[in-house]
Amino acid sequence: MSVVLLGVNHHTAPVALRERLALSGCALRTALEELRATELFSEAVLLSTCNRLELYAVLRPQVHHASVVAAFSALYRLPESELVPHLSLKTGETVTTHLLRVACGLESMILGEDQILGQVGLAFQEAQTAGSVGPVLSRLFAQATQAGKRARTETEISRFTTSVSHAGAQLVLQTAPRRVLVVGVGEMAVLAAQTLRATESVELAVINRTLVHAEDLAQKLSARALSWCQLEEALTWADAVICATGAPHTVIYYSEVAAAVRARESRPLTLVDIAVPRDIEETVATLESVAYHDIDALQQVIDANFELRRAAVPAVEQIIGQETARFTEWLQTREVTPVIKDLRDWAQGLAQSEVEKALARLPHADEATQRAIEILAHSLVNRLMHEPTLRLRSNAIEGNGVNYADTVRDVFGLEAARCPFAEKN
Secondary structure, eight states: OEEEEEEEETTTSOHHHHHHHOOOHHHHHHHHHHHHHTTOEEEEEEEEETTEEEEEEEEOTTOOHHHHHHHHHHHTTOOHHHHGGGOEEEETHHHHHHHHHHHHTTTSSSTTOSHHHHHHHHHHHHHHHHTOOOHHHHHHHHHHHHHHHHHHHHSSTTSSOOOHHHHHHHHHHTTOOSEEEEEOOSHHHHHHHHHHHTSTTOEEEEEOSSHHHHHHHHHHHTOEEEOGGGHHHHHHHOSEEEEOOOOSSOOBOHHHHHHHHHHHTTOOEEEEEOOSSOSBOGGGGGSTTEEEEOHHHHHHHHHHHHHHHHHTHHHHHHHHHHHHHHHHHHHHHTTTHHHHHHHHHHHHHHHHHHHHHHHHTOTTOOHHHHHHHHHHHHHHHHHHHHHHHHHHHHHHHTTOHHHHHHHHHHHHTOOSOOOTTOOOO
């Protein structure tokens, strides 16, 4: 049996190629069905995100890696000469380690990102729906999920934000505002607003040059929608403002903020500008009772947070090592599982035959005596099987499982068929 990983990611391939390889929904399931039709794999999972397309597969006996590369190229109707320079091929334990690193966020562009763990789980669910997974990949992806969860609960790999939107929202929340104005409706504004909405005590308002867009976002956030002509009123109303419009020029000027400050009667105002180019005229920082923060100030926080995440990497790698060892041990002991089962079945059959003979010679034995004989036979089987089972598993972990399994079959006259995992590629 051979477990392989074949794919591309942001380390090996440019975004132009990754875009062509991206799969989701029906296209992902169709790709899995096409791979199954090649009969190269007994199991397969495709992990497709914006930064990677990776095939995790269990090869059938005698299948060579070149055939897998050819099937992967054919799947995308791409010549191998175009794809191969960007492909990463891993086998054996390195496949396990890589997937666990992915699930823990160590292979992401943003160290420790949370989203990838859900994407790993979704990839496995899609493969389940397509009927392309079996015991090996089921166990591997369960181990990856376990490692990802442990990394996020036992270490600080994802506890410090590295998102500008999230950092801006957190900076706003540190001022304990009752009312927050969100300026803009783009992706960064939405992410910031979602973070703010998680604090139920905060009242939100959304303002945008196109009112209907502000109304759409406000409805999703249970917030107020304001038209742009209400900007000065909104600046007076809010305790804090977060701006992310994506406009190519300033949209909030010193004069507008100054007018709002006069109406606020010394009530402090926090302005957080996460836009590039900046939304707010920087001279507002000179106004009394105004605290102004632009993206450079936030970047210092993000850089510090990244260092804190990076400090957690050794602890995450220790978790990965532990979970990789568990999967490797499980995989190796699968080599001897069939012979252990056959040996136990043989011993139990023999014991049952002897119990029946003994009971036939004791026709007057009461129920308690019969039960005692059956328990004795069962106990002897367990005692006799204990040491051989331990030794078979121990030798499997050391890499000698197939040879020992064949020896046991020969010694005890079990069926002559070799262990199904005995074939080597």
